[in-house]
Amino acid sequence: MSGRVExxxxxxxxxxxxxxxxxxxxVFAAIFLTPLFVMLITSLxxxxxxxxxxMLSLPQSPTIAPWxxxxxxxxxxxxxxxxxxxxxxSIMMVVPAVAISTILGSLNGFVLTKFxxxxxxxxxxxxxxxxxxxxxxxLIPVARVLGMVGLGNSIGGLILVHVVYGxxxxxxxxxxxxxxxxxxxxxxxxxxxxxxxxxxxxxxLPASGPIIIVTVIFQFxxxxxxxxxGSSFASGDGVPMTVALNNLVNTSTxxxxxxxxxxxxxxxxxxxxxxxxxxxxxxxxxxMAGAVKG
Amino acid sequence: MAFLEIKGLVKRxxxxxxxxxxxxxxxxxxFLVLVGPSGCGKSTLLSAIAGLDTISGGEILIDGEVxxxxxxxxxxxxxxxxxxxxxxxxxVAQNIAFGMEMRGVPxxxxxxxxxxxxxxxxxxxxxxxxxxQLSGGQRQRVAMGRALVRDPRVFLFDExxxxxxxxxxxxxxxxxxxxxxxxxxxxxxxxHDQIEAMxxxxxxxxxxxxxxxxxGTPAEVYNRPANLFVADFMGSPSMNxxxxxxxxxxxxxxxxxxxxxxAAIFLxxxxxxxxxxxQDGAELIVGIRPEAITDPDGADRNSPLVEIVEALVDVVEPxxxxxxVVTEASGKEVIARMRSDADVRPGQRIPFAFDLxxxxxxxxxxxxxxx
Amino acid sequence: MSSSVIDPAVIPRMxxxxxxxxxxxxxxxxxxxxxxxxxxxxxxxxxWTVWLSFTHSRMMPVYALTGFDSYARLFAQxxxxxxxKNIAIFGVLYVVICIALGLTLAILLDQKIRIEGxxxxxxxxxxxxxxxxxxxxxxWFLNPGTGLEKTMHDWGWTSFQFDWLVNADMAIYTIxxxxxxxxxxxxxxxxxxxxxxxDGEILKAAQIDGASTYATYRRIVIPALRPVFLSAFIVxxxxxxxxxxxxxxLTGGGPGNATELPSTFMYSYTFTRNQMSVGAASAVIMxxxxxxxxxxxxxxxxxxxxx
Numbered sequence: 001m002s003g004r005v006e007x008x009x010x011x012x013x014x015x016x017x018x019x020x021x022x023x024x025x026x027v028f029a030a031i032f033l034t035p036l037f038v039m040l041i042t043s044l045x046x047x048x049x050x051x052x053x054x055m056l057s058l059p060q061s062p063t064i065a066p067w068x069x070x071x072x073x074x075x076x077x078x079x080x081x082x083x084x085x086x087x088x089x090s091i092m093m094v095v096p097a098v099a100i101s102t103i104l105g106s107l108n109g110f111v112l113t114k115f116x117x118x119x120x121x122x123x124x125x126x127x128x129x130x131x132x133x134x135x136x137x138x139l140i141p142v143a144r145v146l147g148m149v150g151l152g153n154s155i156g157g158l159i160l161v162h163v164v165y166g167x168x169x170x171x172x173x174x175x176x177x178x179x180x181x182x183x184x185x186x187x188x189x190x191x192x193x194x195x196x197x198x199x200x201x202x203x204x205l206p207a208s209g210p211i212i213i214v215t216v217i218f219q220f221x222x223x224x225x226x227x228x229x230g231s232s233f234a235s236g237d238g239v240p241m242t243v244a245l246n247n248l249v250n251t252s253t254x255x256x257x258x259x260x261x262x263x264x265x266x267x268x269x270x271x272x273x274x275x276x277x278x279x280x281x282x283x284x285x286x287x288m289a290g291a292v293k294g
Numbered sequence: 295m296a297f298l299e300i301k302g303l304v305k306r307x308x309x310x311x312x313x314x315x316x317x318x319x320x321x322x323x324x325f326l327v328l329v330g331p332s333g334c335g336k337s338t339l340l341s342a343i344a345g346l347d348t349i350s351g352g353e354i355l356i357d358g359e360v361x362x363x364x365x366x367x368x369x370x371x372x373x374x375x376x377x378x379x380x381x382x383x384x385x386v387a388q389n390i391a392f393g394m395e396m397r398g399v400p401x402x403x404x405x406x407x408x409x410x411x412x413x414x415x416x417x418x419x420x421x422x423x424x425x426x427q428l429s430g431g432q433r434q435r436v437a438m439g440r441a442l443v444r445d446p447r448v449f450l451f452d453e454x455x456x457x458x459x460x461x462x463x464x465x466x467x468x469x470x471x472x473x474x475x476x477x478x479x480x481x482x483x484x485x486h487d488q489i490e491a492m493x494x495x496x497x498x499x500x501x502x503x504x505x506x507x508x509x510g511t512p513a514e515v516y517n518r519p520a521n522l523f524v525a526d527f528m529g530s531p532s533m534n535x536x537x538x539x540x541x542x543x544x545x546x547x548x549x550x551x552x553x554x555x556x557a558a559i560f561l562x563x564x565x566x567x568x569x570x571x572x573q574d575g576a577e578l579i580v581g582i583r584p585e586a587i588t589d590p591d592g593a594d595r596n597s598p599l600v601e602i603v604e605a606l607v608d609v610v611e612p613x614x615x616x617x618x619v620v621t622e623a624s625g626k627e628v629i630a631r632m633r634s635d636a637d638v639r640p641g642q643r644i645p646f647a648f649d650l651x652x653x654x655x656x657x658x659x660x661x662x663x664x665x
Numbered sequence: 666m667s668s669s670v671i672d673p674a675v676i677p678r679m680x681x682x683x684x685x686x687x688x689x690x691x692x693x694x695x696x697x698x699x700x701x702x703x704x705x706x707x708x709x710x711x712x713w714t715v716w717l718s719f720t721h722s723r724m725m726p727v728y729a730l731t732g733f734d735s736y737a738r739l740f741a742q743x744x745x746x747x748x749x750k751n752i753a754i755f756g757v758l759y760v761v762i763c764i765a766l767g768l769t770l771a772i773l774l775d776q777k778i779r780i781e782g783x784x785x786x787x788x789x790x791x792x793x794x795x796x797x798x799x800x801x802x803x804x805w806f807l808n809p810g811t812g813l814e815k816t817m818h819d820w821g822w823t824s825f826q827f828d829w830l831v832n833a834d835m836a837i838y839t840i841x842x843x844x845x846x847x848x849x850x851x852x853x854x855x856x857x858x859x860x861x862x863x864d865g866e867i868l869k870a871a872q873i874d875g876a877s878t879y880a881t882y883r884r885i886v887i888p889a890l891r892p893v894f895l896s897a898f899i900v901x902x903x904x905x906x907x908x909x910x911x912x913x914x915l916t917g918g919g920p921g922n923a924t925e926l927p928s929t930f931m932y933s934y935t936f937t938r939n940q941m942s943v944g945a946a947s948a949v950i951m952x953x954x955x956x957x958x959x960x961x962x963x964x965x966x967x968x969x970x971x972x
Contacts, residue, residue, distance in 0.1 A: 021773050028770060029787045032846065035802035036790070042805070055806070055816045107695050115692035123700055125967060130707040132959045134907050136931040136948040140717060140941060141710035144726065164706045167699050187346050188379035188440075192393035193367035196691040202392075206383035225795035227910045232936065242797040246914065249801050258805060265801040269794045276793040280786050283793060284854055365688065 039269075043067060043262035050258050066259035070267060074260050076248045077236070083264050085237060086244035090224060093155050093240055097162040098219045104163070105170025105215060106208060110200055112171070113178040114186050124175065131168035135228055146233055157233055158240065162223045169222075170215050173289055177211040178204070210282070217279055218286030221272050241268045297322035297357055297480050298343070298448060304351035305338055305504075312338050314504045315352070320497060322357075323478045329491040330501035331527070336484045337452060339501070343482060344450050345369050356447055367396070372441035373450040376457065378433045380425035380440075387412075387421040390440045411443040431462045438473070451483040455490065467493060488528045492516065500524050518654060522661040525581045525654070533581045536624040537658070540576045547572065549580055551623045553605075559623055561601050564653045567665045572655070578664070579656040584618065586652040587630035589638075593647035601648045610638050621646065711952065718945035726941060735942040744922045745947065748930040751837050755926065756905040758841045759848070764897050766845065767852025768890075772882065774853070775860045785857075788850035796847060800914025803843050804830070807915075833923040836916055840924055844911055848904060852897050859893035860886065899962050906955055927951050 038055060044062040045053070053060070072082040112124050142161060143152070151157030181204065189199045230240040239247075245268045249261045276283055296319035305313040312335045320326045328336040341347040343354055345366035354361050361369045372393075380389050390411060391404040399407075412418040415435050425433055434454065441449055451470075455463045471494055474481055485491055491498050492512045500507040500515060500523075508520035519525035525533045538549040543560055547569065551559040561580070563572065572578065593600045608627070609620040612634065619630045619638050630646055638644060655664040719730050739745050770788060774781050791799060806812040807830040817825035829835035863886060871881045909928040916924040918933070927947055935944030 018776075021776055021778070025770070025773050025778065025784055029784055032787050032791065032850065035799050035806065035846075038806060039799075039802045042802075054819050055812060104699050108699050111692040111696045117693060121967070123696070125963065126708070127700070127703055128963055128967075129956075129959065130703050132903055132955060132963075133707060133711070134928070134948070134951045134955050136928055136944075137714050137952040138707065138710040139714075139931070139948065140726070140935060140945060141713040142706070145710075164702050167703060168707075171699065182377055182379065184375040184377050184379035185381060187341075187344075187366075188373065188375060189381070189392070189396075190346065191344060191366045191371065191373050192440075193396035194392075195688055196695070198396065203381055203383075221793055225797075225910075227795065227797050227913065228932075231913075232932075242795050242910075245801070246797050249804075249914075250917070258811070261801055262805075265798045269798040272793050272795070273790070276786070276790060280789070280793075284789065287792065287851060288855065288858060365686075 039262045039265055043070075043259055043266050045259055047255075047257060047259060066257070066263040067267070069257070070248075070260045070264035074248060074257070074264065076244055076251070079237070083241065083244055083248065083267060086239060086241045087267065089155060089234075089238060089244075090241040093158045093162070094220060094223050097159045097166065097223050098216055100159070101163045101166040101170045101219055102212065102215050104167060105172075106174045106205070106212070107200065108167070108171040109174025109176075109178045110204055112175050113181070114183060124171075127168045127171050129168075130165070131172065135165065139228075139232055143232060152233065153235055153238055155234075155238065158229060161229050161233060162219075162226070165229075166219050166222065170219065173211055173215045173218070173286070174208075176289060177208070181207065213279060213282045214286045214289065217275055217283050218289075220275060221283065224272055296320060297324070298326075298482070299355040300339075300343070300352070301355070302352035303339070303342060303349060303354065305335075305342060305347065306350040312504045313342070313349075316506055318499055318506070318509065320480060320482070322480055325474050325481045325483065325494055325496045327491040327495035327498050328482065328484045328501060329486065329488055329498060329527075330507075332486060333503075334501040335504040336486075336501050338504075340373075340450055340452055340482060340484045343448070344371055344373055370447045371450055372444045372446040372448075373452065374437045374441050374454045376453040378425075378437040378454075378457075380433055380436055382425055385422050385424055386417070386428070386436050386439075389425070389436060390443050393440065393444050407443050411439045414442065415439050430458050431466065434458060434466055438470075442473075442477075447480065449479055449481045451481065453485055454483075455485070456487070470494060489530065492528070500527065502527075517652070518663065519581070520663055522579065522581075522656050525656070525663075529583060531584050531618065531629050533583050534587070534626075534628050535579050535581050535656070536626060536628065538578050538580045538624065540572045540574055540578055542574055547574075549578065551580070552625075553623050554625065555622075556606065559603050559605075561603075561648055561650060561653075562599060564650045564655065565598050566651070567655060571665050577658055579658050580653055581656060582648065582650075582653040584629040584631040586649040587628065588647050588649070589632045589636050590645050590647045592633055592636075594649050594651070597649045597651040599650040601650060602645050603648060604643055605646050607638055607640050607642045607644060610640055619644075619646075714945050714948055714952075717942055718949045720942050722941040722945070724939040724941065735946040738940075739943050739946045739950075742943070744925050745927075745930060747922050748925040748927045748947075751840075751924060752906065752926050754837055755841055755844065755908070756902065758838075759844045759905050760898060760901045762841070762845045763848050763852045763901055764894065766849045767897065768856050768887075770849065770853040771856035771860055772886075774857060785854070788853050790850070791847040792851045796843070796910040797914045799847070800843070800911070803839075803846075804915055807839050807842075830916065831920055833920045836920060836923045840908075840911055840915060843915055844905070844908060847911070848901060852901070855893055855897050855900075856890065859890045863889050895962075899958060902958055903955055906951060 041057075041059055042050060042055075043066050044064070045059045046061070046063055046065070049060060070082055071084050073080055074082045076083070076086075108127070112120055146152045146157040146161070151160060185203055186199055189203050194202065225242060226240070227242045227246070230243040231246075234240065234243065245264055248264055298318075298320040300316055300318040303313055303316040304311065316339060318326070328339060330336050338347060342349050345361065345364060345368075349362065356369065356371075381392065384392065387405075387408050390408045394404045394407065408421065409418070412421055415438060417432065417435050417439065420428065420432060420436070425436070428436065434457075437454065454470075455466055458466060467490060470483075474494075483490075483494060495512050497509065498512055498515045499509045502523055508515055508524045510518075515524060516528055519528060519533070522535065525535060536551055538551045538561075540563075541548060541550045541560075546562060548560050548562045551561070553559060563569075590602055605621040605623075605628075607619055607621060611618040611620070615634055617632045617634050617636050617638065619632050619636070621628050621630065632638065656662065657664055716728065716730075717726055718735050719732060720727050721729070721731050721734065774784065778784065807827070809815070809826075809828040809831065812827075814825060814827045817827075829839045867885060867889075868881065871885050876884065907928065908926060909932070912918055912924055912926055912929050918925045918929045928951070931944050931947045931951065934940040934947065
């Protein structure tokens with residue numbers, strides 16, 4: 001995805017075809033941006049303006065009241081404290097889950113590429129397939145087990161689940177990256193007398209910057225955006241941001257405050273959008289690594 | 295007693311046997327070069343000595359101690375890798391000191407050792423750089439420094455010069471030779487380049503398909519190759535290997551080499567072949583190096599047996615210091631090495647001098663040398 | 666040639682000084698917890714689910730086997746058939762349209778477009794944001810009372826009708842629209858990477874051979890993208906079967922059960938309708954479908970790499 005490559009087809013033909021190409025690309029861009037645009041402008045309008053005005057028109061008198069309401073006072077279920085608590089839930093779930101799954105993935109990748117022992121291929125294949133299972137196939141047992149060990153309806157339970165079902169991907173990412181890491185460096189360090197963790201910490205980790213970023217972003221986005229696990233294994237005040245947002249938007253009591261809904265949605269989207277804007281190309285690399293496997 | 299001993303070494307990957315029972319030894323201060331085409335098992339053998347690969351059978355001894363079960367870091371060896379394997383995130387000084395750091399050598403001592411080695415290799419000015427800021431030759435030097443600083447019992451080199459350009463390779467080759475002479479260390483060196491093997495070794499081991507073909511001094515391996523494979527592999531341009539028939543003419547035992555457009559060449563038997571070692575009418579392969587076929591003036595005056603043969607010149611290849619002249623015999627090209635100022639043109643018939651003192655005979659069925 | 670068997674005399678010495686120290690076992694010890702967790706949480710739990718699908722579990726699991734009863738009950742449910750019909754419609758349209766649009770956008774973007782750096786992230790951002798979030802906007806946009814239909818009426822086109830979201834016959838197509846919107850950029854990125862990976866000399870050769878731009882794409886470029894088509898197909902099919910947020914955020918499965926998918930069916934039968942064994946049976950069928958697509962693909966990918 002990086003930059004121009006000589007192999008690209010030469011920009012063909014007449015000015016007319018150039019205009020058509022640019023026109024098509026811009027129309028698609030507009031279509032792709034519309035939902036985000038509607039969300040943003042609606043979140044800045046008053047309810048009256050929404051009722052009387054047009055969906056696509058810019059706010060006449062922009063207000064951040066809906067954002068404040070969404071953050072602090074909107075009612076979700078029986079409580080009216082906004083989404084701030086759920087935002088905090090998501091943070092407390094995402095940070096440890098991303099950290100643990102990334103660390104384990106990098107250690108697994110190291111072992112699977114540099115220490116070939118009987119069965120390592122089978123082990124990797126089993127971990128790889130785990131990336132692709134529909135989670136419905138494990139939903140009931142997970143719910144039972146979390147309940148049994150006392151992690152039901154808790155952030156800890158969600159962290160555990162996200163670590164376990166993220167391990168396949170993080171291992172895959174690091175394995176593919178370390179596969180290209182020169183084995184001679186590991187051998188040189190062995191002759192120099194370095195042990196397993198010394199090699200990992202002193203030789204491998206300092207060279208792992210890019211793949212750590214890819215993995216962290218991929219895991220962060222996936223876990224922050226998760227809805228299925230959140231709605232299955234948490235309830236009440238313990239649910240993550242996405243579940244709370246869905247509850248807020250789909251509540252059927254009282255007047256529908258579209259502007260507050262949209263503001264809440266924007267707040268829920270901000271962390272991942274921010275990551276995407278800052279480190280988009282790493283995000284794409286993660287997606288592709290998960291899709292075409294390097 | 296030998297300093298490094300390898301006894302019946304076997305290495306299998308699954309069912310595939312990549313080392314088929316290697317027996318080798320090397321005296322203290324010796325320079326052993328393992329040479330052979332890619333896939334012959336030479337690098338696997340080196341890894342086994344280093345302890346980076348486990349072995350399936352046999353024994354490896356260093357200074358009388360069996361090291362089979364010792365981890366690489368406990369064998370007191372140092373290794374220079376083909377890719378140099380410099381740690382990219384560390385400076386040159388840190389790279390050189392890493393092994394001592396892992397062994398718990400205190401920092402002041404490490405610094406002194408690094409300075410000393412850097413001075414020996416004339417790279418004190420590079421110590422604070424990172425590998426990515428170094429040229430190929432400089433990286434090579436750092437890799438050697440990392441090995442030298444440890445002062446190990448045995449140095450292992452895994453094709454250390456193959457990533458350098460031709461000129462630098464020759465310079466570094468000389469440098470390694472000097473290093474060996476000045477330190478007197480025991481060295482095992484892997485290469486696929488037979489010139490490197492000839493120039494560096496005190497002992498050459500030629501491998502093919504996981505089996506030793508010949509072990510000997512460079513001169514032995516070059517002049518008296520044990521079989522057709524070694525004859526063909528060592529030397530550039532390689533040895534002329536020509537099918538011949540043992541015949542007797544007028545009671546003189548000799549070799550007959552048919553030619554396409556001329557009468558067959560008759561050469562008397564090389565003096566090193568015992569009479570009776572070759573049966574009349576037997577098929578043989580005669581091996582004769584290009585430098586043993588010259589113009590008559592260039593022939594070795596001390597040789598007991600030089601045969602002069604007239605032949606048609608097919609191709610002339612001036613190579614600067616010499617001129618290679620190609621003719622034909624036994625359906626193959628025969629390359630002769632003549633003086634650079636020899637006045638030879640394609641299509642001429644000129645006399646060629648065959649120095650049979652330097653010729654060797656092989657049995658085509660067993661491929662082994664005769665006599 | 667010496668014997669390949671270790672001399673028995675060596676063996677006691679090997680025992681006395683074992684090479685197999687902690688350091689040698691460390692790699693396996695480090696990998697073991699992750700592998701154990703995956704064995705239990707993935708493969709163990711799958712077996713557990715399969716077992717449950719052969720019982721009469723309702724709200725709580727029971728473990729007495731009752732054969733294929735749950736599967737029979739599953740396939741007797743009209744809403745399961747609805748889910749199957751919907752996943753067929755959704756899956757086919759989603760995969761085909763995403764690939765077609767993604768390829769088109771990739772080819773257009775590959776014409777030395779100066780603002781490519783701006784456009785590419787715009788096409789891809791839907792993949793980075795939860796559909797629970799963007800679904801809020803989509804729902805509003807597709808709702809006849811607030812969105813597109815109202816906007817058109819406001820602009821004076823009063824006969825304009827767009828009520829697919831609340832029309833039981835058409836609601837599934839709104840799911841397709843939203844799904845395509847979300848995944849097309851990802852497809853585009855895959856195809857663009859494929860296009861950039863094509864050897865430039867082949868294209869120069871085609872130009873010298875006098876091939877038009879159209880012919881070059883049809884005869885050389887698109888055939889060279891075959892592996893990308895395969896990857897895109899596999900990934901999209903797999904995402905289609907797992908789609909869950911999309912339906913929940915947009916229609917909640919409605920109107921009625923018009924947009925039920927196997928994923929939502931499984932959830933509601935298991936957790937809200939207390940028909941755990943039927944839910945488990947539907948999960949097993951989902952898993953088998955995914956496995957039928959993914960396993961051959963992974964097998965061939967891992968094999969190719971070995972060579």
